[in-house]
Amino acid sequence: MIVIYLDNKIKGAINQLISYFLEGIFDKDKTLVVFKFYFKSYFYYKKELRKYGIKYICFYKNPKLENVKIIFYPFNAQSNCKMLANYKAKHIFITHGESNKLSSIKPIIRIYDYIFCAGDVGILRHLKYKNCNELDIKNKKIIKLGDTFVGCNNYERDLKSFSILYAPTWEGGLKSECYTSLSKDLKSFKIIAEFAKNHACNEILLQAHPNTGHRDFRYKIYLMQGEKFLKSLGFVVKKVGWYYNTNIKNYKIFHAFTDISAMEIGLLNKNIPMNIFFTNAKNSMIDDELLNDYYEKINAYNIDLNFNYDEYLKKVKNKYIGYTFDNLCNLSKNKRLEIIIDFILKNH
Incomplete structure (x- = not known):
């Protein structure tokens, strides 16, 4: 046993x-x-x-x-x-x-x-x-x-899809290890809305971390306010995952946004292009020329619209997997x- x-x-x-x-x-x-x-x-x-x-x-x-x-x-x-x-x-x-x-x-x-x-x-x-x-x-x-x-996720990359995934992590057990992009100013939701608009995507899949709000209940509020904000702009918002007690299998998405979290590696394993919201919290990233360049270009707070994800995905995946x-x-x-x-x- x-x-x-x-x-x-x-x-x-x-x-x-x-x-x-x-x-x-x-x-x-x-x-x-x-x-x-x-x-x-x-x-x-x-x-x-x-x-x-x-x-x-x-x-x-x-x-x-x-x-x-x-x-x-x-x-x-x-x-x-x-x-x-x-x-x-x-x-x-x-x-x-x-x-x-x-x-x-x-x-x-x-x-x-x-x-x-x-x-x-x-x-x-x-x-x-x-x-x-x-x-x-x-x-x-x-x-x-x-x-x-x-970690397994139910997403597949599809360049013809009109859906974008947003999977923020939780606020962490310690304030010093808070990697979530959820915030009172809803900045992450605004960035995603702008990206979706520029790429003619009308649907946002929202997958919150199961522990969201455990240390600080305000993050639950930020999540709900962000959802309302996206809907007010006319986006279709679908809530998926353990947090919402629901899931969608094999959902096709055009792009993803997430934080420093296990979700990043799970998406990378599925060859799904993404942008990451980096906070001021110290992380455990290693010093590597390819990875440094990759993370600089996929920083969600400074999106490079000309970045070719396919040039990096396989090389980065081989380093992680x-x-x-x-x-x-x-x-x-x-x-x-x-x-x-x-x-x-x-x-x-």
């Missing part, structure tokens, strides 16, 4: 985790979700897990886990350290999407036996922040799993995970 350990108060965290089951990465018949009790999230977690038939255990202090060989951690928490006292198990940090947020390189990541990332940028990021060294990479403590855990073992690329996500688990148990 595989265990996924979750110590998180935020309701949206369970939806992010469940998405990995819906993508087929984790087999619900072979996986147990172990989560810590918090009154504000317990009933919601229980309802969502039961809805999808996912086995779970809720604990108050210390969970009793016997004969467990693999424990996955999608989020960092202080109690994760206690779990590592179970020396018979291998402890793997999988994060909850690949991103350039500071949360992706917290020092606590060093405690795990293995770290999963999407590709070369992920490895370079961990090297930069000293979460690993060259020997760790050689010994495959950090494993590249491509798009396995970057890669595999430690080449044979994993064409396999299903569940099969990739099975092979990596087998590798870890047999070789380490």
Whole structure:
């Protein structure tokens, strides 16, 4: 039995985790979700897990886990350290999407036996922040799993589409790590409206992060005001995703706008051109000539209308998405995970 350990108060965290089951990465018949009790999230977690038939255990202090060989951690928490006292198990940090947020390189990541990332940028990021060294990479403590855990989205690029996606991230748990473009002045909505007008697009897909407003309720208000603003200009606004408890499969879009977040890498993986709203919050981007040039040109606050996205997308994607073992690329996500688990148990 595989265990996924979750110590998180935020309701949206369970939806992010469940998405990995819906993508087929984790087999619900072979996986147990172990989560810590918090009154504000317990009933919601229980309802969502039961809805999808996912086995779970809720604990108050210390969970009793016997004969467990693999424990996955999608989020960092202080109690994760206690779990590592179970020396018979291998402890793997999988994060909850690949991103350039500071949360992706917290020092606590060093405690795990293995770290999963999407590709070369992920490895370079961990090297930069000293979460690993060259020997760790050689010994495959950090494993590249491509798009396995970057998050799945239901969008496809279509140059004939009249739809634009706006997927802002949430305000973060700390003010210093606020990467959202949602704001009182509705600047992001105004920029998107102008872009849509210039490209004859009349529909905006609005996908808010599940945690929007968790730390600061005002961001929910900014989101609602932005929606009303777009509608007042005559745009059709469709609300999609966990936040709105709705989704649209295989929706075709012309372009996307997002923030520094896992959504960026998810869109990149689908070869969808985008612009990113950069805030003043410090990020974990690596210093790379190609990436520096790319991010300068896709800055949503200074849009380059002559920028040729297709010249960059493949090169940038190859930096973010890669595999430690080449044979994993064409396999299903569940099969990739099975092979990596087998590798870890047999070789380490």
